[in-house]
Amino acid sequence: xxxxxxxxxxxxxxxxxxxxxxxxxxxxxxxxxxxxxxxxxxxxxxxxxxxxxxxxxxxxxxxxxxxxxxxxxxxxxxxxxxxxxxxxxxxxxxxxxxxxxxxxxxxxxxxxxxxxxxxxxxxxxxxxxxxxxxxxxxxxxxxxxxxxxxxxxxxxxxxxxxxxxxxxxxxxxxxxxxxxxxxxxxxxxxxxxxxxxxxxxxxxxxxxxxxxxxxxxxxxxxxxxxxxx
Amino acid sequence: xxxxxxxxxxxxxxxxxxxxxxxxxxxxxxxxxxxxxxxxxxxxxxxxxxxxxxxxxxxxxxxxxxxxxxxxxxxxxxxxxxxxxxxxxxxxxxxxxxxxxxxxxxxxxxxxxxxxxxxxxxx
Numbered sequence: 001x002x003x004x005x006x007x008x009x010x011x012x013x014x015x016x017x018x019x020x021x022x023x024x025x026x027x028x029x030x031x032x033x034x035x036x037x038x039x040x041x042x043x044x045x046x047x048x049x050x051x052x053x054x055x056x057x058x059x060x061x062x063x064x065x066x067x068x069x070x071x072x073x074x075x076x077x078x079x080x081x082x083x084x085x086x087x088x089x090x091x092x093x094x095x096x097x098x099x100x101x102x103x104x105x106x107x108x109x110x111x112x113x114x115x116x117x118x119x120x121x122x123x124x125x126x127x128x129x130x131x132x133x134x135x136x137x138x139x140x141x142x143x144x145x146x147x148x149x150x151x152x153x154x155x156x157x158x159x160x161x162x163x164x165x166x167x168x169x170x171x172x173x174x175x176x177x178x179x180x181x182x183x184x185x186x187x188x189x190x191x192x193x194x195x196x197x198x199x200x201x202x203x204x205x206x207x208x209x210x211x212x213x214x215x216x217x218x219x220x221x222x223x224x225x226x227x228x229x
Numbered sequence: 230x231x232x233x234x235x236x237x238x239x240x241x242x243x244x245x246x247x248x249x250x251x252x253x254x255x256x257x258x259x260x261x262x263x264x265x266x267x268x269x270x271x272x273x274x275x276x277x278x279x280x281x282x283x284x285x286x287x288x289x290x291x292x293x294x295x296x297x298x299x300x301x302x303x304x305x306x307x308x309x310x311x312x313x314x315x316x317x318x319x320x321x322x323x324x325x326x327x328x329x330x331x332x333x334x335x336x337x338x339x340x341x342x343x344x345x346x347x348x349x350x351x352x
Contacts (some may be wrong), residue, residue, distance in 0.1 A: 164273055171269065173276075210238075
């Protein structure tokens with residue numbers, strides 16, 4: 001579904017991605033793991049068409065990045081982007097207008113599960129509420145590919161569990177979910193494949209249970225070993 | 230969330246959990262199992278991991294699947310009985326290994342086992 005061949009990206013002096021090759025299939029929940037600055041967000045921005053000047057090849061459903069790939073992907077950025085003047089309802093209207101695959105009944109269901117009130121204005125929502133609200137919007141699209149950049153970064157453990165449940169509840173065998181994170185211990189069991197990014201390079205890409213039995217370690221333990229300073 | 234040991238593949242651990250439920254009769258013979266999705270939510274794991282655990286249990290004939298209706302616990306009582314014996318023996322072997330390292334005799338350890346059971350009952 002997603003094919004990357006020798007993808008590299010430079011920012012002036014620094015190499016953000018070096019020869020990244022990956023092949024991701026529908027039905028997978030993939031974890032892109034790496035410390036801050038390892039290239040996770042750069043990779044995700046390339047997949048979403050937000051960075052264009054890279055080298056190498058990126059194919060999504062056998063096509064280059066463009067209108068088609070963008071219509072397939074539901075993307076949660078690592079920062080909140082909802083305008084403060086909006087209410088939740090206004091943001092829902094916006095998503096309805098923008099995305100034909102937006103499922104409003106799923107959104108209503110998620111709002112109650114995530115204990116959110118759509119009549120509230122974005123401005124008065126806490127950071128955690130904004131993050132949950134955005135996640136609900138993104139997960140309410142019936143997309144082929146979901147790309148979530150640090151979805152559990154700033155939320156408390158209870159909300160984390162809710163978010164993981166939302167992702168699992170929404171799982172479909174024909175869609176691909178990509179999640180970037182540097183917090184691994186509480187989320188590793190929902191992945192089937194993980195990609196370790198270190199200084200822009202893929203240092204490991206394998207089936208999670210395969211890694212556990214080969215290394216006799218959890219993904220979190222292996223991560224700490226590979227990335228210790 | 231920390232119900233899983235870190236070093237063992239999760240699908241094996243889920244297999245063990247389901248086996249325990251069968252042996253302890255939380256899941257009865259011929260009872261329908263929850264769907265993959267529900268089990269994934271219950272254990273908070275990847276649905277493919279659940280799928281793999283169930284396929285392995287099917288391979289061991291402990292679970293049967295019907296394409297249209299779903300998955301069921303086996304109705305083979307002999308098989309469930311032998312699973313029960315096997316799981317008991319595994320636990321007992323581990324216990325005996327540990328207790329032998331402490332140079333405890335068979336009789337002494339049986340006394341301690343009896344005492345432990347008595348104490349649990351009074352609690």
